[in-house]
Amino acid sequence: MRWRVVQMVARTAFLEFWRSPAAVFWTYGFPLMMAVVLGFAFQPSPPKPVPIAVVEAPGANAVFQSLQSSKRLAVEMLSPELADEALARGRIALLIKVDVDGPVLRSDPTRPEAELAHLLVHRALRDARQGEVAMARIEVEDRPGSRYIDFLIPGLIGLNLLGAGMWGVGFNLVQMRVQNLLRRIFVTPMRRSEFLAGYLLGRSVLVIPEAVAILLFGVLMWGVPFRGSYMAAMLVIVIGGWTFTGIGVLCASRARTIETIGGLMNAVQLPMWILGGSFFANEALEGPVRWVAECLPLTHVNRALRDVMLEPGTLADIWMPLSFLAAGGVLCFAAAMRLFRWQ
Amino acid sequence: MSSSAIDGVPAIELRALRKTYKLRRTETVAVDGLDLVVNRGEVFGLLGPNGAGKTTTVEICEGLTIPDSGTVSILGRQWGQGEDHAIRARIGVCLQETKFHENANVREVLSLFRSCFDQGRSVDEALALVSLEEKQDARQKSLSGGQRQRLAVATALLGDPELLFLDEPTTGLDPQSRRQLWSVVRDYQAAGGTVLLTTHYMEEAQQLCDRVAIVDRGKIIALDSPADLIKSLAAEHFILIDGEQSPSDEDLLAVPEVVAVERQTERIVLTVESVRGALPLLLQIFSARGIEIDGLSTRHATLEDVFVDLTGQSLRDGEDQ
Numbered sequence: 061m062r063w064r065v066v067q068m069v070a071r072t073a074f075l076e077f078w079r080s081p082a083a084v085f086w087t088y089g090f091p092l093m094m095a096v097v098l099g100f101a102f103q104p105s106p107p108k109p110v111p112i113a114v115v116e117a118p119g120a121n122a123v124f125q126s127l128q129s130s131k132r133l134a135v136e137m138l139s140p141e142l143a144d145e146a147l148a149r150g151r152i153a154l155l156i157k158v159d160v161d162g163p164v165l166r167s168d169p170t171r172p173e174a175e176l177a178h179l180l181v182h183r184a185l186r187d188a189r190q191g192e193v194a195m196a197r198i199e200v201e202d203r204p205g206s207r208y209i210d211f212l213i214p215g216l217i218g219l220n221l222l223g224a225g226m227w228g229v230g231f232n233l234v235q236m237r238v239q240n241l242l243r244r245i246f247v248t249p250m251r252r253s254e255f256l257a258g259y260l261l262g263r264s265v266l267v268i269p270e271a272v273a274i275l276l277f278g279v280l281m282w283g284v285p286f287r288g289s290y291m292a293a294m295l296v297i298v299i300g301g302w303t304f305t306g307i308g309v310l311c312a313s314r315a316r317t318i319e320t321i322g323g324l325m326n327a328v329q330l331p332m333w334i335l336g337g338s339f340f341a342n343e344a345l346e347g348p349v350r351w352v353a354e355c356l357p358l359t360h361v362n363r364a365l366r367d368v369m370l371e372p373g374t375l376a377d378i379w380m381p382l383s384f385l386a387a388g389g390v391l392c393f394a395a396a397m398r399l400f401r402w403q
Numbered sequence: 404m405s406s407s408a409i410d411g412v413p414a415i416e417l418r419a420l421r422k423t424y425k426l427r428r429t430e431t432v433a434v435d436g437l438d439l440v441v442n443r444g445e446v447f448g449l450l451g452p453n454g455a456g457k458t459t460t461v462e463i464c465e466g467l468t469i470p471d472s473g474t475v476s477i478l479g480r481q482w483g484q485g486e487d488h489a490i491r492a493r494i495g496v497c498l499q500e501t502k503f504h505e506n507a508n509v510r511e512v513l514s515l516f517r518s519c520f521d522q523g524r525s526v527d528e529a530l531a532l533v534s535l536e537e538k539q540d541a542r543q544k545s546l547s548g549g550q551r552q553r554l555a556v557a558t559a560l561l562g563d564p565e566l567l568f569l570d571e572p573t574t575g576l577d578p579q580s581r582r583q584l585w586s587v588v589r590d591y592q593a594a595g596g597t598v599l600l601t602t603h604y605m606e607e608a609q610q611l612c613d614r615v616a617i618v619d620r621g622k623i624i625a626l627d628s629p630a631d632l633i634k635s636l637a638a639e640h641f642i643l644i645d646g647e648q649s650p651s652d653e654d655l656l657a658v659p660e661v662v663a664v665e666r667q668t669e670r671i672v673l674t675v676e677s678v679r680g681a682l683p684l685l686l687q688i689f690s691a692r693g694i695e696i697d698g699l700s701t702r703h704a705t706l707e708d709v710f711v712d713l714t715g716q717s718l719r720d721g722e723d724q
Contacts, residue, residue, distance in 0.1 A: 240498055240500060240501045240502065241501060241502060241503060241504070243467060243498060243501075244496070244498055244503075245519075246467065247465050247466065247467060247494070247498075248491055248496075248516060248519045248520070248562070249488055249491040249492040249519050249520060249521075249562070250519035251488070254519070403467065
């Protein structure tokens with residue numbers, strides 16, 4: 061091995077990177093910005109109370125009272141139906157039924173926050189009885205539709221629509237720009253609207269089979285229930301795919317290098333991965349973070365999918381998230397129409 | 404060709420065109436006050452080294468680049484006046500380098516480009532024009548450089564354009580592919596089309612162009628038919644004599660027909676007004692001095708010589724800039 065060759069290759073590789081401002085920004089600048097933003101977001105603060113529910117029943121009130129004394133728990137009293145739904149949708153980590161033999165704690169232990177909820181409830185009950193420790197009985201939530209996997213599968217479909225929609229168009233469009241194909245198309249009588257609409261149509265169709273595959277896998281392999289309307293679910297997938305593809309086109313409307321589009325799409329996707337409600341229910345979030353979560357298209361895709369899968373939802377039940385998504389898609393398309401550069 | 408091809412206005416009219424690029428605080432003048440008229444039905448060549456401003460000029464004509472100042476009229480219309488779509492429907496463009504979708508076959512690429520023209524040739528006609536019928540199902544990656552370039556020209560011909568732009572259409576092609584493309588251009592012209600092409604191949608310009616403009620540093624420094632440009636040289640012929648020894652410049656220039664002497668390694672290049680007049684006298688000088696001649700050849704002046712004469716620089720030097 062000749063050191064001078066290694067040296068020259070290293071020098072070239074380094075300079076090639078260093079002289080590309082977009083690459084430098086997305087490699088150094090962007091993570092630094094993220095560190096600052098996340099640092100502010102996760103300032104040391106008292107831990108958030110864990111949401112749990114007590115099911116309405118004779119004698120439940122006493123348990124409810126004793127749990128309310130714990131500052132670490134956010135307790136609410138719910139009817140059996142609403143409590144089940146809240147558990148299924150991840151809004152609460154655990155539910156407590158009270159019968160003649162005392163409280164029964166019900167949760168899916170695969171849920172990230174279930175274990176903590178267990179400990180906090182035990183401690184609260186023990187403190188309330190001042191030493192007289194009544195070990196509550198424990199039930200594992202394993203009914204299809206209420207498990208964590210049932211919550212997760214719709215979230216994964218949402219994430220997949222996001223990823224496939226955005227990555228599928230972003231790189232491809234920038235590639236077309238880099239290799240002068242967009243300039244070539246620009247000098248024909250093709251209109252920008254025709255190009256963008258056709259491109260969006262062709263690419264957004266591609267995300268549908270993958271989403272359907274995950275859905276079938278979840279239903280057949282894990283017994284995830286499908287209680288609502290198939291039509292409505294398809295519509296969520298189609299409109300969701302269209303919206304995310306639209307965001308991808310918008311991101312790629314001006315990017316001139318692969319580094320830029322990669323960084324830009326990561327920047328757009330990261331908040332959705334964290335706050336979009338795929339892995340945990342973002343309805344439990346508070347303040348500005350909740351507000352941000354409500355603005356993310358992924359939140360609405362996930363919500364609509366869970367409405368039609370875990371509950372007997374129909375089109376009428378999901379028109380709100382669907383119109384939000386459709387509006388988002390139209391907005392992205394309109395913005396891309398204005399911003400799009402052929403060269 | 405549509406009937407509007409016959410109307411009076413020139414195909415291209417450029418007046419006082421200027422374009423500068425700024426890169427890291429240094430300003431480069433790409434086009435420096437250029438005037439040009441390309442008439443209907445002619446094949447017009449922009450000739451010059453790389454960086455001379457040929458591509459910028461063509462891209463301004465194509466509506467891809469906006470000039471800093473000056474006026475551009477394409478088939479009697481101006482860019483940016485709400486007529487862009489109408490202009491694009493009547494021109495065909497072959498950029499310096501375009502890669503089409505890697506996984507699309509020839510027919511699919513042509514169908515895509517055909518779709519955006521309301522009128523024009525069929526895909527089959529375009530395939531036939533560039534002799535790519537047998538390759539219509541081949542994907543991009545299996546096409547040779549020449550085939551790719553012919554496909555690029557075919558996409559430009561789909562709208563049955565009145566005006567065709569070809570930016571260095573044969574750069575990097577082998578001689579056979581080059582000749583195939585030339586015949587496509589000739590056929591197009593024979594059917595009434597107008598062509599603006601750029602090239603740094605002298606032979607190409609001489610073969611194809613009715614008129615050429617020699618561009619250097621953003622300006623046109625000469626404009627005429629290739630034959631007339633060559634005639635404008637003080638002398639149109641060269642005698643090349645190889646040998647280890649040679650007579651002195653004084654002796655050589657004493658021959659009345661000899662205009663200039665250039666010495667290369669074991670070779671002298673004499674610029675002469677006529678080979679027939681100069682050669683016998685030169686041979687006499689060589690034999691009188693007892694100098695042996697290893698090789699002798701003559702050639703007619705080319706556009707390359709015109710360029711060297713005008714700029715003192717060879718076109719090939721320009722390629723390295």
